[in-house]
Amino acid sequence: MKNIKKILSWILIIAIVVLIPIFSYARNLPKFTFGSRLLYSGTYGTDVEELQAMLNKAGFDTGTVDGIFGKMTLNGVLDFQRYKNFVPDGIVGPKTYAALETVSWADPIVYSVKPGDNLYFIAKRHGTNVQNIMDANGLNDGDSLYVGQKILIPHPPVEVPQQLNNATNYQELKNNIQVLISQYPGKYGVYFIDLNTGQTFEINGYDSFIAASTYKVPLNFYLYTLITDGKIDPNMKVQYTQADYEGGAGSIQADPVGSYYTIRELSRRSIEESDNIASNMIMRVVGRDNYIKFMESLGANVIPYNSNVTSPRDMSMYMENLLNYVKAHPDTAGELMYYLKNTIYNDRIS
Incomplete structure (x- = not known):
């Protein structure tokens, strides 16, 4: 009986020794840049916390966002890998990271x-x-x-907190936004421009973020500059190839490989439906290197040379430039603005 009590006391001590570090990790997570290392069961850190928040928002349940890669996080990663038709190994490596870049919370x-x-x-x-x-x-x-x-x-509609509506000046609005986002896990970026006065404010506005589907705005902006310049015919037909395939948002994935679409139709689907395949086909037509040079020419600070990244400031700059371009070329670029005003995801930017 004494031996049993002694064994139980040692088990209790071991359990306490194991649990204390786990609780410590949850309170003070080591900082890792998202995408800088492999993530798998037992790893922990701010990058795991970001992974959990991203998967939860995309509909892949990881349970509590605590920065610890446990069983629930493993199940969420496995579900995501199966959704992408990957071999479900539960390890977040280069291929899974790359796929996560294309996940948009706006997509159903x-x-x-x-x-x-x-x-x-x-x-x-x-x-x-x-x-x-x-x-x-x-x-x-x-x-x-x-x-x-x-x-x-579909995701539930986003409700604007009342405190954001009560701000009387931009500094107060910025302060209210900072209070709001401090209540949620993950990192957030904001860049605000008053188009009438030119006044701006930002929160992590120049930092690099995964662009997700927002890259489709500068891509289609560039496409319409080529249409305006007469370098691309919007009625030109492009064939859908197997290399263009990408799951997720959009309706082209339901069509057979080999189908043809006009440039105009591809742009409409890319913007209105956030269609991934349509966007890939547009990128193939305009050329990725040319697309990169276009962003550089506009003065972008975060360039997606090797991965799909952007910054809040750059996205705001693209939109401001696009608005001015539409005013100067309404006969062509006005079509793109119409698509942007008629997206099927009406409660958020997709």
């Missing part, structure tokens, strides 16, 4: 119906409502789901 989640599912529980689990799911999938009352069915789950 593609959900596979599981045994016992119904629309009510699916909606509750993802923070939306039944009607939103029905509208996104063209479902009617009484339609039944079947196991394995793929449905789109």
Whole structure:
């Protein structure tokens, strides 16, 4: 009996020794730049915290955002890798990092119906409502789901906190935004321009961030400068090849490889649907090197030479330049502005 008590006391001591470092990690995470190392079960740090926040926002549940790569985080990574048709090894390496760069929180989640599912529980689990799911999938009352069915789950609308509406000047607005974002994990960037006065403020505005689908704005901006200059015919047809394929947002993925689309149609889908394949086809036509030079010519500070990155300041600069370009060339670039005003994701920038 004494031996059993002694063994139990040692187990308790070992458990305390193991748990104390874990709690310590959660309070004071070591800092790592996202993408700078392999992430897998047992790793911890600010990059794991960023991974968890990113996957959760994209609809891949990692549980609590605590910066510790545990079982729930592993399941989220595995689900994401299966969604991308990767070999699901649970290790976040170069290929998974690259795929994460294309994830946009604005894009609806593609959900596979599981045994016992119904629309009510699916909606509750993802923070939306039944009607939103029905509208996104063209479902009617009484339609039944079947196991394995793929449905789109739109994200819940973003609500603007009241304190942001109560600001009386830009410094107060900036302070309110800083208070708001301090309540959430991850790193946030803001760059604000008053187009009437030119007044600006920023929060991490010049820092590098994963661009996700926002790169499609300068890409299509560049495309329309070529259309305006007569270098590209918007009615020119481009063939969809296997190399253009990319899952995620957009409807072209449902069409057969070999289909043809006009440049104008590709731009519309790239902007209105955030279509990844359409964007890849546009990039193929204009040339990535030329696209990079275009961003440099506008004065961008964060250039996506090797990875899909940008900064809040650069994105604001692209939009300001685009607005001025549309005013100067409404007959051509006005078409692009129409697409930007009619995106299917109406409660956020996609």
